[in-house]
Amino acid sequence: MTHTYKLTGMTCSSCEAKVKSALLTLENVTNITVSKDTETTTITMDKHIALSNLQKVLEPKYQISAINHNEIAEQTKSWFETYKPILLIFFYILLVTTLVQTQNTKFDFMQAMRHFMSGFFLIFSFFKLLNLKGFAESYVMYDVLAKQIPIWAYLYVFIELGLGIAFLINFNPIVTNLITVIVMSISIIGVLQSVLNKKKIQCACLGAVFNLPMSTVTIIEDALMIGMSGIMLFIMI
Template sequence: MTHTYNISGMTCDGCIAKVSFLLKRTPHVKDVEINLEKGQATVTMDEQIATSVLQDTLKDYPKYQLSEGSRHSHIEKNIFAAQAEESKSWIQTYKPIVLIFGYISCISLITALSGKTFDIMLFMRVFMAGFFLTFSFFKMLDLKGFASSYAMYDIVAKKFSGWGYVYAFLELGLGIAFALDFEPVFVNAFTAVLMTVSLLGVFQSVLNKKKIQCACLGAVFNLPMSTVTIIEDGLMILMSIAMLSMYL
């Protein structure tokens, strides 16, 4: 038997994959087809499933609301949400990242100027520590949500579902390592490799023009994947290579 449900909150291909994945985990669900434009999910099941059960499947992601309400009212809501997203300016969309980079740059600059001369090595080390600690913090707020979003585009997470969880803790470890200046040669080399692997998935998604959510700040902010993400990862790679060359 097949039933069609309205689902609000879906805005991109990443949402389609996530909602489809969650619904397919429900017992007796055989297949799920998502129509993003209509905001609908067509669920094929081998026996009747209560709507409340399907709603419970999405409870960890409150932005997705499943219902059997009016199809037309739901479409209007979806169109309104899409128009609101499109009307956002660049600064409104990426405000969280701009603020984070601004604050980290500020504290890094103050620290680097604490001596008689500007210490570029200290600036980069503090910046890297702040970057990884801050970004891992947002991932930890919804670790499951981050892992799910990360698996939409990362080349490793696509093959190994647990990589998103590992990656969040690796960022935390790197942040602590940079803050303590622990084994700088190894840490910088490892960072360069890790961020390069991460960049490959981002690069593929941007080139293919996939409209998916960037997981750099976990599942807390709905940031679109774009060249901003490439610049962000690229900057970390360049800094780690620059620091590595100074140590060698």
């Protein structure tokens, strides 16, 4: 995509060079043209970069603003494009879970949660297994347990697969939900640390197949599984 921005504060060709050099340091920027005469810069990028991130790399005397596009709309579009794989997965799991419930005489909340969690673990473990080594290498970068015990990154995938099967066949619900709470609680610690420290690392939730950034979306995924397991444990106990 290509956007043209208003850029004030440039007074000479040296300013143009400084601005261009600074903006080219940003990831996903592929080409830039700068003109002090028209006070504009045209930036070609692989995906939309927030205006605040553009301003951040510039000296204070240079001020950049959008001209021909709606910044909020572009950021929203970029967010959906980035997380489209996860959004589609959650949509399909929710759709299948809902369709199963249409076969019951009344909505079974516990069964629906169990089927949703089964779909979650089975699909997410599937993508991790497509490139097990790639997942493990990404996971050890932020998971607190995998950092100390690297083999945990490999075991985690098979635990997810086992949990998916266990939820599907309703195997020992108390044990299954308890393991889920423990495993996902360990997982969410590293995710929280990475997001709060604003580390720019790849989220390993879908293995190495998709290049997804670590963000609040990852926190929501883990928290959702912890929450559902917690609710089921509370109801059963």
